[in-house]
Amino acid sequence: MSEKLQIVAVSGAHGLLGSTLLRTQITGFSTTGLSADIRDSRAVFSEIEACKPQWIIHTAAKTDVGNCERNPEQAHAVNVEGTKNVIEAVRAANARLIYISTVSVFPGHEGNYKEEDVPEPVNTYNKTKREGELAALSYEKGVVLRLNLVGVHPDGSRGKNFLEWLIDSIRLNKDISLFNDQFVNPLSNWTVASIIKMMIEKDSSEKILHIGSSDTLSKAAIGKLVLARFPEYRGIVVEKSIESIADGVTRPRHMWLNVERASALFGPFSTVEQELDTLFQKSPFKEE
Numbered sequence: 001m002s003e004k005l006q007i008v009a010v011s012g013a014h015g016l017l018g019s020t021l022l023r024t025q026i027t028g029f030s031t032t033g034l035s036a037d038i039r040d041s042r043a044v045f046s047e048i049e050a051c052k053p054q055w056i057i058h059t060a061a062k063t064d065v066g067n068c069e070r071n072p073e074q075a076h077a078v079n080v081e082g083t084k085n086v087i088e089a090v091r092a093a094n095a096r097l098i099y100i101s102t103v104s105v106f107p108g109h110e111g112n113y114k115e116e117d118v119p120e121p122v123n124t125y126n127k128t129k130r131e132g133e134l135a136a137l138s139y140e141k142g143v144v145l146r147l148n149l150v151g152v153h154p155d156g157s158r159g160k161n162f163l164e165w166l167i168d169s170i171r172l173n174k175d176i177s178l179f180n181d182q183f184v185n186p187l188s189n190w191t192v193a194s195i196i197k198m199m200i201e202k203d204s205s206e207k208i209l210h211i212g213s214s215d216t217l218s219k220a221a222i223g224k225l226v227l228a229r230f231p232e233y234r235g236i237v238v239e240k241s242i243e244s245i246a247d248g249v250t251r252p253r254h255m256w257l258n259v260e261r262a263s264a265l266f267g268p269f270s271t272v273e274q275e276l277d278t279l280f281q282k283s284p285f286k287e288e
């Protein structure tokens with residue numbers, strides 16, 4: 001008789017990372033998406049109690065930085081209170097938790113942030129993500145995974161993040177502004193999902209882990225690597241400072257993590273260009 005699979009449950013299952021996780025096979029586990037609104041503690045509790053997971057990957061969040069700044073109560077309700085609801089339900093289920101966090105809990109003056117560095121978030125989104133981290137760390141089976149993502153939703157672009165916006169703009173031959181003073185070491189949604197898979201399969205016991213590409217590039221440099229894959233593009237590209245977004249939101253400049261600990265555990269990380277190769281092999285990038 002075959003052995004019964006254990007359960008990995010994913011919040012934010014329709015988002016970029018959540019939907020990628022649902023497409024990632026984890027040995028010995030069946031992955032299921034959670035659908036409750038995480039602001040509704042009772043609904044979250046019943047859903048997690050019913051599916052009896054061994055692990056929960058908590059990806060659900062309000063992720064639009066400008067929107068979080070304009071609607072701080074909404075950001076707090078989801079990213080802080082919603083996260084606490086998830087953690088209470090996870091605790092009751094005695095399950096393991098991986099809380100997906102971001103490099104931008106750090107102020108971004110220098111970059112190369114290590115796991116033991118102390119976060120100092122500079123805007124509403126990042127402050128709420130840090131509060132979520134603290135709630136996750138207060139749970140004895142909670143883990144914080146900090147990262148930076150590049151990706152296109154597996155079902156196709158929603159125009160919601162840097163790469164989705166960039167590729168949509170290129171396909172429409174729109175003029176493009178790229179920031180040359182914001183530096184990142186992102187991984188693709190597919191690589192992040194594969195690292196989470198390894199964390200679960202290897203039963204990782206790290207309390208905080210930083211993951212990212214092996215090199216660090218400006219958003220403008222990444223933009224140029226993407227543009228090189230679209231020789232038919234006819235728009236105009238200009239480089240700008242991140243300061244040119246005049247919406248009153250402070251954004252960290254050096255959003256890159258030291259990944260030595262994770263490399264020792266899971267092997268060396270790819271470069272940004274290799275991460276783009278991974279992304280461009282996936283179906284949403286192919287022309288219809």
Ligand SMILES: NC(=O)c1ccc[n+]([C@@H]2O[C@H](COP(=O)([O-])OP(=O)(O)OC[C@H]3O[C@@H](n4cnc5c(N)ncnc54)[C@H](OP(=O)(O)O)[C@@H]3O)[C@@H](O)[C@H]2O)c1
Pocket residue numbers: 011012013014015016017018035036037038039058059060061062063078082100101102103129147148149150161
């Ligand atoms: N994308 C990045 O660059 C990046 C970088 C570092 C860290 N992260 C973190 O990684 C995680 C996943 O990011 P992502 O890029 O996959 O974000 P995403 O595509 O915006 O997905 C987030 C998901 O959370 C859902 N959600 C929002 N409010 C909810 C609520 N009240 N109850 C239940 N679900 C709710 C969203 O649903 P709706 O769309 O219906 O609102 C969406 O499906 C987030 O925690 C984010 O903070 C992202």
